[in-house]
Amino acid sequence: MTTQRNSQAASTAPTIPAAGITRDRDQFLRELVRELAIVLEDTVGLEEAEGFISTVGNRIGRMMDADYRRAMQEDELAIEQVARVLVDLKARIEGGFEIERITPMAIFLHNTRCPFGAYVEGRHSLCMMTSSVFGRIAAANLGYARVVLEETIAAGDGGCRVVVHLKEGEGGREYYS
Secondary structure, three states: OHHHHHHHHHHHOOOOOOOOOOOOOHHHHHHHHHHHHHHHHHHHHHHHHHHHHHHHHHHHHHHHHHHHHHOOOOOOOHHHHHHHHHHHHHHOOOOEEEEEEOOOEEEEEHHHOOOOOHHHOOOHHHHHHHHHHHHHHHHHHHEEEEEEEOOOOOOOOOEEEEEEEOOOOOOEEEEEE
16 A cells, blocks of 8 residues: 555645756766765864875775776876876866976976866865875885975966975875875
């Protein structure tokens, strides 16, 4: 009897208009991540929120590094390969990173499109995903990385400028192999 009642209720329920409802899985997940960042920042503060998100980024960075090494059939990636991997992984999640230049001391990257879209605006803690994923992959392959986020879309800049330093120095977050 319950099944019959449920099917009758479904057939008599008003039709929900599709116009104006644009939320899909991608938008839902971006909203979810943004709201988690807001709750963390409001509850424990920006610095602690960055720490939590950085921890998640480190875990994801390890997984991505293993995936790329396996796909490229390499035990360790060279600096040029690391730079290309960083750009490729962001492109796969709809980021717009490009290599500015590579030196023996650093990888310089520029980004015009954040994978979080407009949901990153004002949420500086979400930038720790980029820092920790990039840092983890670079350090795992090159021994050390210090990631400096010189410009970010989250801070209202027109794009992101990220420098992955390969020698110890001041500023940014450090990552070790």
